[in-house]
Amino acid sequence: MNWYGIRAIYKFEMARTWRTLMQSIASPVLSTSLYFIVFGAAIGSRMGEIDGVSYGAFIIPGLIMLSLLSESISNASFGIFFPKFSGTIYEVLSAPVSAFEIVAGYVGAAATKSIILGALILITARFFVDYEIVHPFWMLGFLVLTAVTFSMFGFIIGVWADDFQKLQIIPLMVITPLTFLGGAFYSINMLPELWQKITLFNPVVYLISGFRWAFYGVADVNIGVSLGMTLLFLLLCMTSIWWIFRTGYRIKT
């Protein structure tokens, strides 16, 4: 195992985070704070409880997931896309590092950034609403699992994208709508029956539901199903990455 290689990629990617602190950390924390002010404090104070949880507290897991998903994807996709774009990918390809080590470096750094961001949002939320975490270990487990899974998904997008527009299109046009419609701001039980069934095709529902269960012990879908769906998506991402390195898809000619 080339530990120095993994560390080099990881450190390089993390250095980019500290270099772009405003964009990487401060900006998502600020936008999430605005969500808390608008939905939690202003609108939330006029809304009733959902499943016994105040509205301000109810939206915390969804808001963390919203940032976690988009940041995991954008960090990891940019991490691998930029060396392709600038041509510096030659160095990674010619180095004695395996596909696993390359992914560990890029995905590890992207997931770390997202987890730091999730923790910061959680701390920020405390300034606006009271909340408790019923299953803290499960909460941490879901946080890490989701960050790693979606960083892998971001890695795949970064490999697939051959211009900046493609890099943005999946997070903006697919992930953000799915998160908003995945129960970030409401319980899917509040939807008409037909829409409840349709919503179950949205994979983000399972992530938010599982994460919310870890916070408050209440969920839209069974926790086992949530965990299973998340693991299934992780497996899909791992298989896709394995295929990318096996065939050299958009990395090697």
Add this chain to the structure above:
Amino acid sequence: MEPIISVRGLGKTYTGGFTALKNVNLDIRRGEIFALLGPNGAGKTTLISIICGIVNPTSGSVSASGHDILRDYRKARSEIGLVPQELATDSFESVWATVNFSRGLFGKAPDPAYIEKLLRQLSLWEKKDSRIMALSGGMKRRVMIAKALSHEPSILFLDEPTAGVDVELRQDMWEMVRGLRESGVTIILTTHYIEEAEEMADRVGVINHGELVLVEDKHTLMQKMGEKELSLHLPEPLQAVPESLADLPLSLSEDGSQLVYRFDIKSSDTGIAELLRRLNDANIDFRDLHTRESSLEEIFVGLVKGARREKEQQLTGETQG
């Protein structure tokens, strides 16, 4: 001695159908400077990219220091450093960070003393904290070399190392390359500047249309394939080569002021004595004379043109057949 790089039956056909390499066989000797020459699109960069692991081969095998580049890629790649043709750098990184990154990527433990020595050798030490984007093109090229040498490779590929750099930097690089060879590093360079190969290489390989046309010791090549010219400066210009000398390989310069005689370097009888005698018989005087050997560039151009003619003849033959 076992070659440090061994290429056997290497072929590469890209997805679009373009064949960049055809059955290339090549041995690079340990410790030599090998110059790979060829026109644009000949397959030089593809060959280097396959050896370094950037491009997948379609057929054939390559070993570096006895390690197969696919089966034993870790050991093979650890031995190799690459300076690519394009100036691809992490613009926002500092020189120090990017060179240390490269060392780590190649699985080497941090060694600040070695990196300092390397940066000093490449006159980069003063710029170690500068962002790469703030450096000149020449300095960026040095950074690329520092990155390639950061893991102390025994084989160094330089793909067009002096393209677009000024004369002074080119001389510095030649000096550095010689220094590396003295320290035991095997160097393979591709270049458009034939004088570069002539100046530095021990052996020369010529590649054209994906085929290795020849591999030869530089001096042997220049002796074997080179011609020599004897130019005679005439006091009075001539209109044409006199008929009495028409059977000799003589030509007249455009202004008629020089007679140029071409002869084979390796021939025991150059025919110069006879030429001088017959010039005397024809009452042709000369006020000065000098000789010149054909350069590697002329040999290279001749080889490439020859290969092209051969290909055209083949094609014509196939069409007629």
